[in-house]
Amino acid sequence: MGKTAIVIGGLKGIGRAISQDLVHHGFTVYATTREEVADTGSEHLIPLQLDVTSEEDVEIAMNQIGKDRLSLDVLVNNAGVGVFKAFEEITTQEWENVFKTNVLGILQCTQKAFPLLRQRGGRIINVSSIATERKLPFNTVYAASKHALRGFGGVLGEEWAPYHIFTTNLHLGATYTDIWKDAEGFSAEDMLHVDDVARVVSFIATTPLHVRIDDITVTPPKGVL
Template identity: 30%
Template sequence: MASSAPALLGGSLKGKVALITGASSGIGAEMARHFASLGCRLALTGRNMETLQEVTNECIRRGLDKNKILMIQADFELEADVKRTAEETIQKFNQIDVLVNNAGVLTAGSVETVSLESFDKIFAVNVRAPLQLTQLLAPQLIKTKGTVVNVSSVVGKVSMPDFLIYSMSKTALDHMTRSIAEELAPHGVRVNAVNPGAIVTPIIKRSFGMTDEETAQFFEKMKRNHAMRRTGTVDEVSRTIAFMASNDSSFTTGETVGIDGGCHLLVTKVPI
């Protein structure tokens, strides 16, 4: 008699090749660790090789052989680095099954204060690089009937003061997700996005030069923007991404999946 025990969520990813961009910290680092525990072969990108090596060591401790991990130092403002990332991944593994476009940058600013230089940088990393990488790897993804998961944000769905350009970039990424999903669906390639709310990661502290205390105060205030009265964690995001990348979501494409504790629902902030 066959076992009635459910299969491991994301278990179909075992042995697959996943490219995770921006894997040296935050959501990307947790994705690398989680995908390693599922038995994926990994190509990991980051600007800081020291922290990327730390993540790689953690993946090895999760049971993934070091020969199944490729580290790529890349700055996704540069088209040449994006192109090299695609080339080195295929050269190492000769295939790709999962592309996770996670690398991103964040700056604050309103219509009165934002600079065009910030616009160019944010759109280069958050929009142009995912488009370029998906375009370069599309032939390989078609061969494997692979999946693409774009890491967007709740601010791609709702407006937030002082995050004008960042919000615009994530809205563009969401629409790109839908458009490419329709184009690649006949080839068996699925393309989805996830839209996290406030997730406790280093990007806020790093982007705004905050102290530890200021960062903690920021995330405490952000709880009021979420119907669930709390912020999210990187593992909550990584598990959802694994679901979207695996056969567990085999009939889902073109979706933008919220992981935001109900942030998108609120018109007014909630009392804490």
């Protein structure tokens, strides 16, 4: 049986590019979305409806993979939301929404994936942000959530190393997706493309497990932007 991956948030933008590139590299990929699923046109790219904030949804998804494939080789934690405005304007509800998805949801997905990953070892790839390395204004809540993810990933990389389950925190500079279409002052030419990110994820995913890759930072030529 070939290798299996699940990409959380894997049917739009960066996540879709990652899912498709992993399929190109021989993986059967389960790609999750909060929206209604539709046929992807590929037997190796399987859509799953999943809200990372729902423990029931996560359990159902992992149980399906266990039933279909018995084990899991790669978990890509790509789901994320952000609020980008002055700190004093951010509401408690906005803080909670960001942390429920970017932190608690990711922790939940990772914990539920453990029984599948430990079958033969595997990799966890956390899609993080350059905000963990650069101090960017109007980025407090998002940066805080990504710092939490980075801390979690670093410790888990040590804790699960005896099972040959390794965690990579992937810190991305600005990456062009549809959310930038109407943003003034930003050019797609100055940003990473989703395919750039996908190639890096596939490199990590296909690297043999005698190699650890704890952190990778990927930015456009100009730096953050």
